[in-house]
Amino acid sequence: MDCQCCQKKPAHIRVCDIEANTMSEQFNVCADCWIFIKRYLFDHARPLQPTREVLQEVRQLLSSQEPKALAKLEPPGEITPVPAESLPVCPECGMTLAEFKHKGRFGCARDYEVFAAHLDPLLERIHDVTPPRHRGGRPAPAPGADERVNASRELSGLREQLRAAVAEENYELAARLRDRINELERGNLTPGANP
Amino acid sequence: MSGLAGFDCFAHPLGEWLKGSGPDSDVVISTRVRLARNVRGFPFTGRASAGQRAEVLRLCQDALHRVHLEKSVITLDLQQLGEIERDILVERHLISRELAGAEGPRGVTFGRGEMLSIMVNEEDHLRLQWIKSGFDPDRAFAAIRRVDAALDKVLPIAFSEQYGYLTACPTNVGTGMRISVMVHLPALTLLDHVEKVFKAAGRMNHAVRGLYGEGTRAFGDMYQISNQATLGRSEEDILASVKAIVPQVLEYERRMRGELYTEKRELVEDKALRALALLRSARRLSVQEMMGHLSMVRLGIDLKVITDVTMDTVNRLFILGQPSHLQAETGATLTPAEREARRAELVRGKLATATN
Ligand SMILES: [Zn+2]
Ligand SMILES: [Zn+2]
Numbered sequence: 001m002d003c004q005c006c007q008k009k010p011a012h013i014r015v016c017d018i019e020a021n022t023m024s025e026q027f028n029v030c031a032d033c034w035i036f037i038k039r040y041l042f043d044h045a046r047p048l049q050p051t052r053e054v055l056q057e058v059r060q061l062l063s064s065q066e067p068k069a070l071a072k073l074e075p076p077g078e079i080t081p082v083p084a085e086s087l088p089v090c091p092e093c094g095m096t097l098a099e100f101k102h103k104g105r106f107g108c109a110r111d112y113e114v115f116a117a118h119l120d121p122l123l124e125r126i127h128d129v130t131p132p133r134h135r136g137g138r139p140a141p142a143p144g145a146d147e148r149v150n151a152s153r154e155l156s157g158l159r160e161q162l163r164a165a166v167a168e169e170n171y172e173l174a175a176r177l178r179d180r181i182n183e184l185e186r187g188n189l190t191p192g193a194n195p
Numbered sequence: 196m197s198g199l200a201g202f203d204c205f206a207h208p209l210g211e212w213l214k215g216s217g218p219d220s221d222v223v224i225s226t227r228v229r230l231a232r233n234v235r236g237f238p239f240t241g242r243a244s245a246g247q248r249a250e251v252l253r254l255c256q257d258a259l260h261r262v263h264l265e266k267s268v269i270t271l272d273l274q275q276l277g278e279i280e281r282d283i284l285v286e287r288h289l290i291s292r293e294l295a296g297a298e299g300p301r302g303v304t305f306g307r308g309e310m311l312s313i314m315v316n317e318e319d320h321l322r323l324q325w326i327k328s329g330f331d332p333d334r335a336f337a338a339i340r341r342v343d344a345a346l347d348k349v350l351p352i353a354f355s356e357q358y359g360y361l362t363a364c365p366t367n368v369g370t371g372m373r374i375s376v377m378v379h380l381p382a383l384t385l386l387d388h389v390e391k392v393f394k395a396a397g398r399m400n401h402a403v404r405g406l407y408g409e410g411t412r413a414f415g416d417m418y419q420i421s422n423q424a425t426l427g428r429s430e431e432d433i434l435a436s437v438k439a440i441v442p443q444v445l446e447y448e449r450r451m452r453g454e455l456y457t458e459k460r461e462l463v464e465d466k467a468l469r470a471l472a473l474l475r476s477a478r479r480l481s482v483q484e485m486m487g488h489l490s491m492v493r494l495g496i497d498l499k500v501i502t503d504v505t506m507d508t509v510n511r512l513f514i515l516g517q518p519s520h521l522q523a524e525t526g527a528t529l530t531p532a533e534r535e536a537r538r539a540e541l542v543r544g545k546l547a548t549a550t551n
Contacts, residue, residue, distance in 0.1 A: 126424075
């Protein structure tokens with residue numbers, strides 16, 4: 001079967017639209033598109049799994065995308081098809097419903113959205129409350145704090161890239177990466193494009 | 196103790212919360228309020244790569260240094276500490292056993308008084324706790340809430356409108372708040388009523404467990420009462436329920452102590468005074484034995500059967516006699532027999548100096 005996103009490569013990954021909250025709405029995509037979809041959902045702070053609409057948007061983006069932007073995406077690595085009984089899957093940390101049920105621990109904050117449809121009975125039981133909704137305090141807005149975290153995330157990515165560049169003896173790239181790292185470490189916290 | 200980098204745990208006095216001076220200190224050792232928090236944008240510790248954990252540690256410690264926590268704090272990198280040093284922090288209630296035994300980048304920051312402690316990269320990125328002497332949930336909460344509010348300003352915290360503060364374990368989500376009250380229940384234990392307390396507390400969504408030892412057998416008759424639910428209640432609701440339930444346990448324990456003292460006076464005096472005599476003369480003491488006898492001495496002090504030992508001394512011995520404190524104080528690796536001998540020596544020393 002061909003990937004329903006790029007409609008070129010063979011599809012190896014099945015994802016389902018859990019907004020529709022039904023296993024019937026499933027998409028088959030290739031590993032490359034899956035990475036792009038995850039990234040897209042994350043960058044656009046989209047909830048949950050891809051919907052038909054998201055797939056459409058990603059397809060358009062892909063056809064208009066410069067190759068450079070695509071190259072920025074993380075390498076395919078150990079992405080494997082997710083069996084249907086493990087769905088839904090967190091696009092950010094890869095936690096599956098099956099794994100969460102087994103471990104009893106979430107992988108990231110996003111999981112609360114991803115598994116929302118399955119959480120209420122569990123939370124009702126644990127906390128003996130219906131509906132299981134928060135009633136306490138909240139964090140105060142933190143101007144500038146997000147920028148710091150973004151810079152920090154960028155830093156750890158850059159350090160990885162630097163290691164790879166040095167290993168490949170690509171010293172020109174390594175020098176540029178090092179400059180950016182120094183800049184970030186000096187407290188210039190504006191996250192920017194990767195060199 | 197070079198690994199503890201500027202923190203000499205013997206020059207350093209034990210936590211102020213051990214003073215035995217707070218409200219209801221006849222039964223309550225301490226009240227701890229803990230808040231679980233995570234930094235937005237990173238996977239929870241259990242799913243984060245070593246690189247991400249290092250980044251979270253750096254971010255959190257950077258934030259902790261930018262907010263004014265206390266006059267002076269101590270920050271330790273747990274990766275650089277040996278096993279015994281980490282165990283010492285566990286025995287002092289500064290870190291959890293889980294954090295001590297974990298791997299990868301992780302740390303702790305605590306105040307000189309050892310009331311404030313902040314673990315980084317435990318199950319959640321941040322575990323903030325404040326311990327007060329005696330039963331004092333309001334003030335412990337107010338203190339840790341201040342720290343939390345200060346951190347909010349410099350760190351983006353994972354939060355959702357629906358579920359509140361998002362935590363790795365669904366049992367902590369919502370307020371992320373756990374109040375744990377450490378209580379000494381020798382009379383309820385002697386008269387076999389502890390099981391009833393366990394059940395009653397459980398019905399009211401609170402858990403009681405032995406502080407040391409396994410299952411229902413609690414060495415030293417020390418127990419911990421904590422709220423179970425963190426979601427669907429405000430922080431004030433949780434405080435109110437703890438303040439409704441714990442005093443009932445305290446009253447129950449006091450009533451049983453009173454009963455023991457009026458109806459079984461001779462028995463209690465005998466148990467307390469024998470325990471003290473044994474501690475003052477033993478040449479070898481296991482940790483269980485030490486805690487068991489200290490428990491009886493503590494009861495004896497409360498019933499005024501024993502007047503030449505302070506609550507403070509007993510509370511401190513509970514910690515100083517723990518294996519890693521002994522080990523570290525001696526410097527050398529001790530065999531179990533040597534450790535028992537050293538423990539007996541320590542206890543004799545402390546109880547003798549308390550005489551004057
Ligand atoms: Zn594709
Ligand atoms: Zn996740």
